[in-house]
Amino acid sequence: MRFLDASTIQVGGEQLDVSWFLLLAAALFVLGAIGVLIRRNPLVMLICVELMLNAVNLTLVAFSRQLNNREGQLFALMTMTVAAAEAVVGLAILVDIFRVRDLEDIDELSELKG
Amino acid sequence: MSVLALAILLLPAAGAIFLGVFNWRGSRLLTALVGPGVVWAAFVCVLVLLGANVTQDFTYWTWIQVGSFNVPFDILIDHLSLFMCLVITGVGGLIVTYAVGYMEHEDDASYARFFCYMDLFVLSMLILVLAGNTVFLIVGWAGVGLSSYLLIGFWYWRRSAVLAARKAFVMNVIGDVGMILGAFVLFVNFHQVTYLTLFPALPHSDGGAVELAAFLLLVGAIAKSAQLPLHTWLPDAMEGPTPVSALIHAATMVTAGVYLVARFHPLYDAATYAHAAVAIIGAVTALFAASIALVQTDIKRVLAYSTMSQIGYMFLAVGIGAYSAGLFHLLSHAFFKALLFMAAGNVIHALHDDQDMRHYGGLWNDMRRTSVTFLAGSLSLAGIIPFVGFFSKENVLGEAFSRGDGLGYGVWFIGFVTAVLTAFYTGRMWWLAFWRPASAERPVKEHLHEAPAVMFIPVALLAVLTTVGGLLQVKALGGWALVDQFLKPVLGEERINTVALEYLATFLTLLLSVLAFGAAYNFWIRGVWSPARWRTRYPRAATVLEHKYYFDELYDWAFVRPLDRLAGATERLGDRSLIDGAVTEVGAVTESGAGTLALTQTGYLRTYVLVFVAGAVIAGALLLWRAQG
Numbered sequence: 001m002r003f004l005d006a007s008t009i010q011v012g013g014e015q016l017d018v019s020w021f022l023l024l025a026a027a028l029f030v031l032g033a034i035g036v037l038i039r040r041n042p043l044v045m046l047i048c049v050e051l052m053l054n055a056v057n058l059t060l061v062a063f064s065r066q067l068n069n070r071e072g073q074l075f076a077l078m079t080m081t082v083a084a085a086e087a088v089v090g091l092a093i094l095v096d097i098f099r100v101r102d103l104e105d106i107d108e109l110s111e112l113k114g
Numbered sequence: 115m116s117v118l119a120l121a122i123l124l125l126p127a128a129g130a131i132f133l134g135v136f137n138w139r140g141s142r143l144l145t146a147l148v149g150p151g152v153v154w155a156a157f158v159c160v161l162v163l164l165g166a167n168v169t170q171d172f173t174y175w176t177w178i179q180v181g182s183f184n185v186p187f188d189i190l191i192d193h194l195s196l197f198m199c200l201v202i203t204g205v206g207g208l209i210v211t212y213a214v215g216y217m218e219h220e221d222d223a224s225y226a227r228f229f230c231y232m233d234l235f236v237l238s239m240l241i242l243v244l245a246g247n248t249v250f251l252i253v254g255w256a257g258v259g260l261s262s263y264l265l266i267g268f269w270y271w272r273r274s275a276v277l278a279a280r281k282a283f284v285m286n287v288i289g290d291v292g293m294i295l296g297a298f299v300l301f302v303n304f305h306q307v308t309y310l311t312l313f314p315a316l317p318h319s320d321g322g323a324v325e326l327a328a329f330l331l332l333v334g335a336i337a338k339s340a341q342l343p344l345h346t347w348l349p350d351a352m353e354g355p356t357p358v359s360a361l362i363h364a365a366t367m368v369t370a371g372v373y374l375v376a377r378f379h380p381l382y383d384a385a386t387y388a389h390a391a392v393a394i395i396g397a398v399t400a401l402f403a404a405s406i407a408l409v410q411t412d413i414k415r416v417l418a419y420s421t422m423s424q425i426g427y428m429f430l431a432v433g434i435g436a437y438s439a440g441l442f443h444l445l446s447h448a449f450f451k452a453l454l455f456m457a458a459g460n461v462i463h464a465l466h467d468d469q470d471m472r473h474y475g476g477l478w479n480d481m482r483r484t485s486v487t488f489l490a491g492s493l494s495l496a497g498i499i500p501f502v503g504f505f506s507k508e509n510v511l512g513e514a515f516s517r518g519d520g521l522g523y524g525v526w527f528i529g530f531v532t533a534v535l536t537a538f539y540t541g542r543m544w545w546l547a548f549w550r551p552a553s554a555e556r557p558v559k560e561h562l563h564e565a566p567a568v569m570f571i572p573v574a575l576l577a578v579l580t581t582v583g584g585l586l587q588v589k590a591l592g593g594w595a596l597v598d599q600f601l602k603p604v605l606g607e608e609r610i611n612t613v614a615l616e617y618l619a620t621f622l623t624l625l626l627s628v629l630a631f632g633a634a635y636n637f638w639i640r641g642v643w644s645p646a647r648w649r650t651r652y653p654r655a656a657t658v659l660e661h662k663y664y665f666d667e668l669y670d671w672a673f674v675r676p677l678d679r680l681a682g683a684t685e686r687l688g689d690r691s692l693i694d695g696a697v698t699e700v701g702a703v704t705e706s707g708a709g710t711l712a713l714t715q716t717g718y719l720r721t722y723v724l725v726f727v728a729g730a731v732i733a734g735a736l737l738l739w740r741a742q743g
Binding site for chain 1: 715716717727
């Protein structure tokens with residue numbers, strides 16, 4: 001893959017190939033996605049979404065260091081802000097749902113079935 | 115003065131708008147004051163104009179201006195329009211006042227609605243007679259048709275009333291089409307719509323166009339005036355409340371055709387054939403309607419057929435060029451027919467809406483005041499001296515007789531026979547309904563309530579006018595002729611000179627009329643020649659008369675049913691299959707499509723996430739593949 005060629009990042013005095021970071025980010029992202037897909041507990045699903053977002057953050061930061069361009073880091077900060085806002089909204093909705101009924105399984109919320 | 119002329123129109127218009135818009139379900143007292151009040155106010159305006167002797171074409175503004183087509187908004191005040199205005203607002207005012215009492219059982223909203231329609235009708239009629247050009251005339255003409263439709267169908271919860279209203283409207287629209295085409299022909303040939311510039315051009319013109327225009331206007335006139343063959347709506351129009359019958363179907367609306375011919379007299383003077391057609395249609399209708407009236411049993415229908423017959427006389431008069439004789443008969447007919455309708459209305463009111471004369475009787479003892487007024491009206495209708503009907507009818511017949519040609523003698527003879535028939539059926543109505551002992555079937559046996567003052571005073575005033583009105587024009591006996599003199603500035607000198615033989619004819623008609631009125635006594639009181647015996651002797655004639663010469667059946671077969679079938683076919687093929695089908699199909703496709711798509715909405719969050727992730731994976735794969743390629 002062309003954009004991975006001969007590119008290393010200096011981490012703590014050692015040169016580390018950027019693909020390691022990307023592989024870690026991909027692994028985290030897939031874990032998150034699988035979590036969202038198979039877990040039923042709404043809180044865990046929210047945490048998995050956060051995991052996916054942070055995986056993306058990691059790629060952004062890695063590329064930023066590789067290309068020596070600070071915009072990527074700025075964008076990671078931006079993503080964190082959005083993630084925080086999203087968590088607030090998601091948790092608020094969950095709290096509201098818990099007030100109305102005791103929810104254990106997200107599949108119980110299927111009233112919008114067409 | 116120009117403001118006063120406009121006020122004649124604005125007052126009833128304001129009344130109609132006030133009652134229809136602002137006093138809807140409002141105060142009953144206010145309705146009872148405003149409804150007749152505006153008509154009387156218009157009457158006062160007419161009197162002031164008459165007193166000031168104004169004759170002028172008041173132009174207010176340019177109404178329509180398209181190229182050479184220039185229509186001013188003008189009101190023509192002359193002796194003819196003032197004469198008509200006097201009848202409309204004077205007799206109309208009495209009738210609307212009478213309605214204050216007659217309609218008292220209506221609820222508040224209907225009460226206001228009734229007077230709103232009445233004022234609207236008076237407004238339309240005034241527009242019709244005051245119009246100074248053909249376009250404005252058509253506005254009034256159509257407005258009269260509309261308001262009569264509203265009034266006939268006033269009790270719209272009765273199916274028969276709605277059907278009668280529809281019939282009247284359709285018949286009137288046939289006439290309107292004739293009118294409009296006639297106005298087109300005049301405009302195309304003379305490039306004028308204003309009477310005062312149009313009429314001087316008529317005598318010096320090509321005969322064909324004039325004849326055509328005169329015939330087309332005649333179509334409008336016969337539809338509005340219920341003459342043959344567009345007469346079938348008038349008897350059915352008796353479904354409306356009695357004051358409506360008095361106002362529309364006796365005093366004003368149905369005489370619009372006579373006014374039209376008189377107003378367009380330069381046109382009819384120039385159009386020989388159309389002019390003769392007016393006289394012949396009038397004479398035939400007079401005889402035709404009188405013969406049907408012989409067998410009718412509903413008192414209002416007898417009066418309706420007598421109206422047709424009397425308007426036939428007016429057509430006869432204007433058709434032979436005796437315009438002011440026709441208008442005098444119009445005036446006298448407005449007096450005595452409004453009187454007859456309103457007196458009959460008092461009886462119907464007292465007998466709980468029963469209109470069948472066979473259930474009447476004994477009214478001379480139980481309702482003396484009303485009976486006396488009805489007798490005055492009956493004798494006038496029968497043409498018996500000294501009532502106004504004698505003078506006006508003999509005036510018409512005298513003019514026809516002294517014309518001295520085939521047409522004159524022909525229509526005179528028909529008019530003479532009709533006069534005798536008229537006296538006979540009027541006598542029948544009088545003896546049967548009022549004189550004979552009370553029928554066993556009478557709905558109210560005793561203590562009939564006489565009409566209240568508000569309903570009796572207009573009737574009494576008309577009875578007085580009917581009795582002394584003949585003094586206006588005693589030409590039939592060789593005396594003075596005030597109506598002729600009044601109308602002379604518009605209609606010109608009466609060209610027909612009286613002949614000595616005419617007085618003999620007059621005497622003969624009077625004698626036979628009196629005999630016929632008396633002979634009716636033998637039929638229904640003494641039973642000397644009982645109606646049942648005549649019926650068995652001439653069963654076929656009786657059937658034909660009772661079916662009104664099968665005109666309704668003929669029109670039903672020739673027009674109504676084929677159109678009904680056409681409408682049914684159009685509904686099935688066009689409306690239901692094509693239009694409804696297309697709309698239903700669009701709906702069905704949308705619905706089934708939506709049903710299929712709704713399957714994707716499982717309601718489970720994981721399905722959506724799965725689709726989302728799968729989409730992201732596919733998009734990523736595509737991007738990578740593109741980057742590789």
